[in-house]
Amino acid sequence: MSVQLNETHSPALRSWVVSANDGATDFPIQNLPFGIFRRAGSNEAFRVGVAIGDQILDLSIALHAGIFAEISNAALAHALTATQLNPLMDLGNQVASQVRLCLSKALREHAVAQKQLVGTLIAQAEAEYALPAQIGDYTDFYTSIHHATSVGKLFRPDNPLLPNYKWVPIGYHGRSSSIGISGQAFRRPIGQTMPPNATTPTFGPAKRMDYECEVGIFIGQGNALGSAIDIQEAEQHVFGMCLLNDWSARDVQAWEYQPLGPFLAKNFASTISPWVVTLEALAPYRKAWSREATDPQPLAYLDHADVRNAGAFDIQLEVLLQTRKMREDGLPAQRLSLSNFCHSYWTVSQMVAHHTVNGCNLRAGDFLGSGTQSGPAAEEAGSLLELTEGGKKPITFSNGEQRIFIEDGDSIVMRGWAQKEGAPRIGFGEVVGSLLPARSIP
């Protein structure tokens, strides 16, 4: 991982796609995130696209227009005409970087390719998305020490931060089958809970429905079973990042999670944003890792000067809630929190190095969650459990509505972006998900 800026990062670059140049878009020409899309409501095959301003460039069209002529071969042609990103991910980040450079050149003002491509763009407003990749395995980490501490206080008041936290990038396996793309609406889960002071559990719809604001990480080229990915090479195995809402049923979780971890409290739905932002695009937003002077130095396999100096990302993470009433009254979603990925105790490269140190194999398209990203301040908490102090302190919105947990009909919106003076804004778009009423119990 050496963080280098190249010509695709130049703030001076402008695109012939006018909406990419307004400074407010998530998708300027310096971003070029990958996704899988088709025309909304059509029966077209899903295909590989890149977001530019408020438009999408279809990479199979770009391929046939010859913009990858310098680097094209059969494997790349296969990857760019696939219905998922796995083949492109599998080609490795050097190829993805070359693809982005070709795209950057073709989408610049005065590019020769403009003539061929301009009529082929599809408005994002007219598109629908599929999962970017077939996700073989999904692993969820727990990298925010602020989240671990405040949730730990609620579940284990006498023992909030466990002794392994500052040594082990804690993670666990999640469920792939129920991961959906932004727009996912799912039923309130039904299950067992143990009410306070009860002696037998209750069965019914979960009552303490929550979100978790996370960064999602797509693995590019994997590793063979039995090999480990060195921390210095770890980011070469990361294709890019998106937003992840790891929905959680807190009452189910509290009753089921010991001794083997959360299960039905989490696996009913997880929702991700459609655009995968490359680490290359985020290069201007690198930061030193977040540690206190009193924190232990990690073990050698989790330590490297590059990670210390530039392993973290300055990505703002915003969560908003829109009730059914707000929607009906034309009120936009209301902000619940604003945090930043830079507060994460463990970095992306530490997650990858840890995951594989035992020889576990990652495959192209595998997905990692960062864990809930709560910042140090109370208002930076990435879940309602934290914001309402375990359900004790309701949140009041400007229209007078209140929430402790998510109610049927509510939508949760998450947005992420990196922005600073002198560099283009690199955005993630948004992930939206909605809670439907529980199915009826016979």
Added chain:
Amino acid sequence: MSVQLNETHSPALRSWVVSANDGATDFPIQNLPFGIFRRAGSNEAFRVGVAIGDQILDLSIALHAGIFAEISNAALAHALTATQLNPLMDLGNQVASQVRLCLSKALREHAVAQKQLVGTLIAQAEAEYALPAQIGDYTDFYTSIHHATSVGKLFRPDNPLLPNYKWVPIGYHGRSSSIGISGQAFRRPIGQTMPPNATTPTFGPAKRMDYECEVGIFIGQGNALGSAIDIQEAEQHVFGMCLLNDWSARDVQAWEYQPLGPFLAKNFASTISPWVVTLEALAPYRKAWSREATDPQPLAYLDHADVRNAGAFDIQLEVLLQTRKMREDGLPAQRLSLSNFCHSYWTVSQMVAHHTVNGCNLRAGDFLGSGTQSGPAAEEAGSLLELTEGGKKPITFSNGEQRIFIEDGDSIVMRGWAQKEGAPRIGFGEVVGSLLPARSIP
């Protein structure tokens, strides 16, 4: 789940494949388990087969010989000529049952099909196997109360069996990518451990390597996200069962497992047997579930008369160990334990009903582990952790060698079979896996 015996179960049935009739084989004509095979060492495509005696019938050949003529259609033809069982699993158990009936008729003594098929059989001794299915998600349960109690005593002496155990079929998500087929040899994992009384963790090869003897369950037809599978229908969604060795690094597990469960302690390798035995074949071996009079009745979604009366399976589970020296000296693997799946506190249908009660979707080819199957007696324990009482009591073999945990070069063999007077033996074959030395640490 109504347990009915049909003509495929008749003990009187004999096959023209002579080795299927000797009473000792795992694969008489009443079994007919499905697997994915090819000639060992060849570059042939893997294909669908059925075990009969010491032979394999290639189902693409059987299809072309017309033995499925009565039931054949495009979807079935696709499923029987596939390289994995997922398409067949997806067709549902009624189809799998019809396929077994056609096979039973074609493989019986005096069957007309004998002439066409006899020259096409492949000896199991000349075959190699692939995973039966592409496993989308792998979930590991914890259904043996004897295992949960004795391991609980080691990890939490004051609190061995947690209060949720008799209410919740505890499970957690595992890793799909590192599941391998019998014959898997893998390197000793490397990782963090916290030695007793130490204040900083140690890094290096795991020292407490263990196996877990489990039954593996392949899902057939799945369910839609948001729907639940009723306990009465649950077994219609189970394609069949095999043996599973859920390798575990106990020292890694002890340090990492709180609060989110085991991760690197388990995901470096899991090994399964190649033949998937249908529940239909196991119908003569149904038993009442295993409960004490003082145990609580499960909640309604986990309770049904059929499950109470016949939800369990009488399957013997044997574990053996062969050291490198035994192999070199021509000594066979030595028995470590013999247990039975009927001791499981939670049944297969309870696992499926619980997994989906919150709306979680299962897909054809998904895989469930039963959790370590330890019986009530100490010698029935399904792991070395239990057999050696946490590593305190070595096991001595007849050649004088001793083991506390698994050493480099050791192989673990697991076998499973159902057998009783008046019914044919229904066997699972075996799953073998071997531990290689750790990779060198730079």
